[in-house]
Amino acid sequence: MKKASFNPSRRRLFKTLAALGATSATAGLLSACGRDSGKAQAALSFSEIPHGLDHRHHLPEGYRADILLRWGDPLHPGEGDFDPAGLSAETQAKRFGYNNDFIAFMPLDSAAGPGENARHLASGNSRRGLLCVNHEYTQPHLMFPGYRDEASATRSVSAEHVAIEQAACGHAITEVEKTADGWQPVLQSPYNRRITLATPMLIVGPAAGDQRLRTRDDPTGTRVSGTVGNCAGGKTPWGTVLIAEEGFGGAFQGDPDNIADPVEALNHHHFGISAGNRNWGEHDSRFDIEHEPQEPNRFGWMVELDPYDPASTPRKLTSLGRFQHEGFTLVCKPGQPVVAYGGDDDEHQFVYRFVSRHSYLPGRDQHNRALLLDGTLFAGQFNDDGSGRWLPLAFGHGPLTPENGFRNQADVLIDARRAAALLGATPMDRPEDVETNPVNDCTYVMLTKNKRRTTADAANPRPKNATGHVVEIVPPGAYGRRDHASATFQWNTFLLGGNPNAEDPRLRGAYGQQSPGAISAHGWFANPDNVAFDPRGNMWVATDGCEDFGFHDGLWAMATEGELRAAPRHFFGCPQGAEVCGPEFTPDGSTLFVSVQHPADARHSTFDKPLHRWPDNDTKKAALPPRPSVLAIYRADGKPVGS
Ligand code: FEO
Ligand code: CA
Ligand code: CA
Numbered sequence: 001m002k003k004a005s006f007n008p009s010r011r012r013l014f015k016t017l018a019a020l021g022a023t024s025a026t027a028g029l030l031s032a033c034g035r036d037s038g039k040a041q042a043a044l045s046f047s048e049i050p051h052g053l054d055h056r057h058h059l060p061e062g063y064r065a066d067i068l069l070r071w072g073d074p075l076h077p078g079e080g081d082f083d084p085a086g087l088s089a090e091t092q093a094k095r096f097g098y099n100n101d102f103i104a105f106m107p108l109d110s111a112a113g114p115g116e117n118a119r120h121l122a123s124g125n126s127r128r129g130l131l132c133v134n135h136e137y138t139q140p141h142l143m144f145p146g147y148r149d150e151a152s153a154t155r156s157v158s159a160e161h162v163a164i165e166q167a168a169c170g171h172a173i174t175e176v177e178k179t180a181d182g183w184q185p186v187l188q189s190p191y192n193r194r195i196t197l198a199t200p201m202l203i204v205g206p207a208a209g210d211q212r213l214r215t216r217d218d219p220t221g222t223r224v225s226g227t228v229g230n231c232a233g234g235k236t237p238w239g240t241v242l243i244a245e246e247g248f249g250g251a252f253q254g255d256p257d258n259i260a261d262p263v264e265a266l267n268h269h270h271f272g273i274s275a276g277n278r279n280w281g282e283h284d285s286r287f288d289i290e291h292e293p294q295e296p297n298r299f300g301w302m303v304e305l306d307p308y309d310p311a312s313t314p315r316k317l318t319s320l321g322r323f324q325h326e327g328f329t330l331v332c333k334p335g336q337p338v339v340a341y342g343g344d345d346d347e348h349q350f351v352y353r354f355v356s357r358h359s360y361l362p363g364r365d366q367h368n369r370a371l372l373l374d375g376t377l378f379a380g381q382f383n384d385d386g387s388g389r390w391l392p393l394a395f396g397h398g399p400l401t402p403e404n405g406f407r408n409q410a411d412v413l414i415d416a417r418r419a420a421a422l423l424g425a426t427p428m429d430r431p432e433d434v435e436t437n438p439v440n441d442c443t444y445v446m447l448t449k450n451k452r453r454t455t456a457d458a459a460n461p462r463p464k465n466a467t468g469h470v471v472e473i474v475p476p477g478a479y480g481r482r483d484h485a486s487a488t489f490q491w492n493t494f495l496l497g498g499n500p501n502a503e504d505p506r507l508r509g510a511y512g513q514q515s516p517g518a519i520s521a522h523g524w525f526a527n528p529d530n531v532a533f534d535p536r537g538n539m540w541v542a543t544d545g546c547e548d549f550g551f552h553d554g555l556w557a558m559a560t561e562g563e564l565r566a567a568p569r570h571f572f573g574c575p576q577g578a579e580v581c582g583p584e585f586t587p588d589g590s591t592l593f594v595s596v597q598h599p600a601d602a603r604h605s606t607f608d609k610p611l612h613r614w615p616d617n618d619t620k621k622a623a624l625p626p627r628p629s630v631l632a633i634y635r636a637d638g639k640p641v642g643s
Contacts, residue, residue: 044538044557044642048569051522051551055612057596058552058573062636066182067615068593069096069133071143071627075174075185075192084144084607084625089163093194097135098143098168099628100595102233102327102530103582104132104241106307108175114190117239117308118365126586128177130191130307131593132241133582133630134230135172137250138165139598141606142625149606154278162283166197169228171243173307176632178591183632193310197226200313203298205373207318210410212264212297217286224298224316225286231345232327232433232530232582233302237360238368240306242317244325246345248299249273253281254289263405263415264293270417271296271324297414302328302342304372320354321377321393321416329435331443331484332360338371339484341443341473343431347450349417350425351380351434353390355485377413379420380473382428382459388473388489391423398423429453429465432529432544437560439537441482443473444494444560446528448544459491462506466548467498467526470541472560495566497526499549512558512567522570525556532583534592534642537561541568542594544579553579555594557642571642572633575614577601577626589640592633600626 046060059065072082073096082095108130109116109123140153144161147153157165175189186192203213203222213221231246249271256268273289273296281288286295300322305314320328320342328342338356343349356375361367378390394400395409399422406412412419421427429450436443450465459471472494475482498509500519509526512518527545534540539560543553552575556568574580574596581595596615605611610626618624635641 043564044559044569046557046569046571046642048520048522049571049573051570052573053547053550053552053576055575055600055614055617057575057614057631058554059633060571063633063641064182064636065631065633066184068176068183068630068632069100069131069172069174069185070615070629071096071098071100071168073185074187075172075194077187082624082627085622087164089160089167092164092167093196093198095194096133096172096174097170097194097196098138098165099136099597100630101134101136101231101581101597102243103134103584103593103595103630104233104235104307105584105586105593106130106132106235106239106241107587115309117306118363120308121237121239124587126588126590128175129586131174131176131630132305132307133172133174133595134233134243135169136229136231136597137247138168139601140165142598142601142610143168143607145607147606149604155276157279157283159283162280166226166280166284167194169197169230170199170226171195171230171305173310178632183591191307191310193307195227195305195314197228199226201225201227201303202313202315203301203318204315205318205320205413207322207410207413210408210414212294212410212414215286215292215295215298218298227303227314227316228299229324230303231325234327234329234340236304236330236368236372237332237362238365239308240304240369242328243303243305244327244342245299245301245303246324246326248296248324250277251280251299252287252289252296253277253279254291256289258290259293261293264297267415268293268296271300297322300324317372318410318413319373319375319377321352322414323349323352323416326432327434328354329433331436334362335359337375337485340372341434341436343428343434343445344417345430345432345448347430347452348427349431350420351428351431351445352416352420353378353380353484377416379416379423379425381424382426382457382471382491384458386458386490386492388491390487390489391420391425393419393423426457426459429460429468433531435531435533436484437533437537437539439533440561441475441480442560443475443484444531444539445471445473446531446541447471448527448529459493461493462496464506467496467507467509468528468545469496470494470528494560495568497524497528499524512564514565515563515567518564518567519569523556523568525554525568525570527553529579530581530583532585534585534640535587535589536640536643538642540571540583540592540642542580542583544581547576552576555580555583575599575612575626577605577611578614578628585641589642590634590638592641594631594633595628596631597628599628
């Protein structure tokens, strides 16, 4: 494959940023989080794959990918193989759900049982664990026969299909183990569990019980049935998993302007609820806002669940605010408050940070389990000079008063978007994953794109941002002792997505500034979405949108420090129509799990006539449809992925 050395030089980077109106070099690409660390990151040595676009997935030489879990695969013994013609809501609720997204690998200690979270985590077992996987949303035109296209399907789904869709959303917990034949699900496991829109959940934290959370079914405002729009998430050191409710507005139907309360009408408009949305409300009245106008207020939260306790009740954490949560990831240092970072995945929305009131105490699980219930949520302000501030979403602070329609802290959390905007937080280009590199202790914000941006600023330097970028947050303090709870921070542009040779500066990418020429013709990407860090501190970026630029979505890996900082190498490519989500390493870095979401999602592609049938690529008469699936990727020689 021809390799082009088209990495921009430093001078060209300055020119690019100047053309984009970036006002300061400190807000540019030349700073590095770990420049004072003295730690070089080990080089990534896999043989890069090319950009491509076909009906297969692609990996570097020497790697294997086991297709571990597919939509419809049984999670319990005796369920039998997937048969789309035999699917019902009851059977779907016992099988792997649709459109897998976030993945958490939670190790299992063979000698420990349910509820012994600390022992399981301490085992660091990288060959056996619980795979905790989100199921973000459903696509009836690809799941069921008889629908002509996506638009008509979403508005005319039958009652039977709506029930299956609701059982295919949510989350799956599956025990998995690595055998001589590769990774496999353990169907007899007592931990295997589906969480769906029928799973009972608690609403906890400062907004629990507020009158805006009460409905006919739940006059207490503290109990809710299920979760939806589960995008990315996070993990806690007390052995629970956080899952995000992102695009929940699409589940609700009705015209907000027909609701008597103007506060709720505005609130529902903010989340895209409209009469033209999918028709769940016709068959299940709680999704009809004109029947149950406050039900949407019970979605848009982070949900905490305990995979090690199959009898546990998940809980929605109102302390982390209500918006289109991409995810929340934690920084937990002994004796210090827990800090959690998250993004609101929408154009011109904000980056958030939560700081707990009390400190994290390793081993004190009962104490730690309350930490995320009590603390302060902040929204990020990214100044043009490379400095930043965290603005507290606290009732009574600044404009967050009754004069602006906030009665109490519950209102501030339920309407977090409105509160953050009033405080002066910086509208960003669709913040997706926000995660801290455990090796250099800096935090990285994936900004996917924002074609609606008309005015650039230093943190969002491209109008009509079609290719996305990554921002690096550097909390104050020396390397290894950074203060993530500080009111201020510094920030840099880590990279700009896009082709570094693009003529149009709004589409031109910028990478690897410390080592010009370090990336190949396949090293560039667009639309960063999810991110993971391997145990050596290398960043692995998952994309959602590269097909707009002629090649598959996939994974790109890069160092965050040293000469090869921000110089990506292409590791994994999706089948056409899919995005890749949820990259997750085992504790030893020897296996990388990835979600391939919405394969064969393309114009005119339906269940009856799909673009392709990945991963089964089945050509029989009663062929299987394309199926969202989780892959387990590892080296044939067992060494860490990427090394
Ligand atoms: Fe569900 Fe933000 O992607
Ligand atoms: Ca995502
Ligand atoms: Ca996405």
